[in-house]
Amino acid sequence: MCKNNQNMKLYIGIVIIPLLIFTAVYMTYLDRAASLSLKKKSEWVGSVHHEYLDKVLKETKNNLEILALSGSSLQNDKEKSKDLLARAKSTDPRYAGMFLLDRKGYSIAGTNDMFLHMPLMDGSDIRTSIITRKPIISEKRMDGKGTFSYFTISSPILNERNNVTGFLLAQVRIDYMENVMAILTPDYKVEVVNKQRFSILRVNHENNGDINEGKWITIPADEVSWSIRVKMPPKKESMDYRSVMIGTVFGLIVTHIIFLTIKYLLLRREAKKQTQLFEAQKIEVIGTLAASTAHEIKNPLTGIKGLMQLLQEKYTDGDDQFYFSVIMKEIERINNIVSEFLVLGKPIAQKLDVLDIRQVVTDLQPILESEAKLYNCQMAVHLPDEPIMVRCSSHQMKQVVLNVAKNGFEAMPDRGKLSIKITAESKRAVITITDTGFGISQEGLKNVFQPFYSSKQSGTGLGLYVCRRILSQFQGSIELSSKKGSGTQAVIQLPLANAG
Incomplete structure (x- = not known):
């Protein structure tokens, strides 16, 4: 039961909780990606309508400015001006009417008689046009006697002295532009507003209640102080x-x-x-x-x-x-x-003394030379000139060195060579014992320090295990490296007594 509870806790901690976190993070990422995608699409829709609106305004202003060049002569011939305005209107279905106005903004001639002799320009637009001598676009949506809606674009007529003598005005049909824009982007709600945020035209709006609902992308127009607003679709429609x-x-x-x-x-x-x-x-x-x-x-x-x-x-x-x-x-x-x-059956810790590790090998040298003669082997001992002080038990260190050396002699049945070298390296005393015997396999190296493992028929398998156990008391270590047929090297390391 306890193990099942542990498995359940492990499963919840590694699978369930990370999966819930991952799913939440991934859905947040998808939600943000969907919002970004919707925003980019809405911006693209806005750029399409921005380009279309600016094109209509720019083309209308250019046409009016061209007509205004001959406007001074047309002001004296109303029939001729009416004919010219009619022909200009027929070139573009976006125009509801075109008119010639006097300096006060009243229509003198035009294509629609019901607007004759009426003020078609606001006083503020007239004053701005007289000052700037440039075309003016009206800032509001106007009703054409219930038949159509429009906004106006007017251009001043200048005499030889560059004074304003009248105006040419075009009524641009809003319903026509709304239909074109609806065809361009049938799935998006679009609105064009003036700087007071009053609506000029709307596309794909079923009612007025959804104007302020949801998120909108706003892009300013270039030719006038209007803005194109595009409503972003709901996220749920685009969630993948x-x-x-x-x-x-x-x-x-x-x-x-x-x-x-x-x-x-x-x-x-x-x-x-x-x-x-x-x-x-x-x-x-x-x-x-x-x-x-x-x-x-x-x-x-x-x-x-x-x-x-x-x-x-x-x-x-x-x-x-x-x-x-x-x-x-x-x-x-x-x-x-x-x-x-006995080493296995009782604690082997003894009183530690600070001694010269060279003395341990020196004391063992007669015994090692005797063993070398017994096995018909050569032996070489390399000791440094300076003492190397370590903290250990002399008797147990002798047991370690003698045990490793005897293993080396037993691995060299025919005139091999055993060398013992002592050095001091990086705050540690190092005893290196090398033989030229038949070596140890890689599999054997993995097990030599295991108790009761021995490659010798008469061995107990405790020698190297005991050596490692003794050295661990002195914060030391022993490592073997060997290759089959190429001898073995044992490296014994002990911390120096004066190492901080």
């Missing part, structure tokens, strides 16, 4: 739910992959812990057995060894001496094996 589903499925796959990966790593860690626990229990059981029996074995073994020495002194025959020597070697081997088991 297919992308949301694809993103959610993708997030589900990714989170499950992460969940399974973490679950696999946790299982591996748990298995490793179980293996380590099993090894620790095994060592503990063996240690307990060793602690309870080692002394019982060593006591009679000491007595047997003493008696054998007495017999060896009493019987001096050559054959007897040979048998005694074999028995003594076997007793010594039993004693060494029991000593290694």
Whole structure:
């Protein structure tokens, strides 16, 4: 039950919560992307209508300015001016009417008699046109007697002295422009407003209630102080739910992959812990057995060894001496094996002393040279001139060096060479022991420090394990490097006693 709860918590923490966060973030991203897309489309719609509106205004002003060049002569001939205005109106269906006005803005002649003798320009527009001598566009929507709506564009007529003597005025049909704009963008609501924000024309508006609803994009016109407003469509019409589903499925796959990966790593860690626990229990059981029996074995073994020495002194025959020597070697081997088991069964921490690591090797040198002669090998020792002080136990360090060296001798059955070198590197003392033996396989290197692993038929598999355990007390380490058939190098490192 507890494990199921842990799995459920892990699943919620790695899959459910990240998936919800990912989905929320992804939907926010899609929402913003949709808003940006709508904004860009609305801006494009606005640019289309902006271009169309400015084109109509610019073309109308140009036409009026051209007609105004002959306006002074036409003011004296109303029939001729009426004919010219009629022809100008017929060239463009956007014009509801064209008129000749006097200096006060009253129509003198035109294409629509119902506007004759009426004021068609505001006083402010007249004053502005007289001052600037440029065409003027009206700032409001006007009603043409209930038949059509329009706005006006007027251009001043100048005499030889460059004074304003009258005006030419064109009525631009709003309904015609609204129809054209509706054809250009049938799916968008568009409105053109003046600087007081009064509507000039509207496109695709069913009623007046939706004018201020929703979001609008505003683009100013170039030829007049008007603005083109485009209403952005609702987001729900553009939300890509297919992308949301694809993103959610993708997030589900990714989170499950992460969940399974973490679950696999946790299982591996748990298995490793179980293996380590099993090894620790095994060592503990063996240690307990060793602690309870080692002394019982060593006591009679000491007595047997003493008696054998007495017999060896009493019987001096050559054959007897040979048998005694074999028995003594076997007793010594039993004693060494029991000593290694004692290391497992009790704490091996001893009083640490500051000593010169060179002295450890110097003390061992006679024994190592004897072992070298026994195995018919050469041996070289390289010691520095300056002392290298470390904090350790002399007896245990001798055990480590002797154990590693004996492994090297045993790996060189035919005239090999063992070298021992001591150096000081980066606040650490380094003892390098190198042999030219048959080496260790890569698989063997992975296991040499495991208890009870041995490549020798008569080995206990505890030698290197004990060495590493001893060195760990001194904050030291031992590492092996080897290649099959090319010898082995053991590197022992200890912190210097004076290293901060």
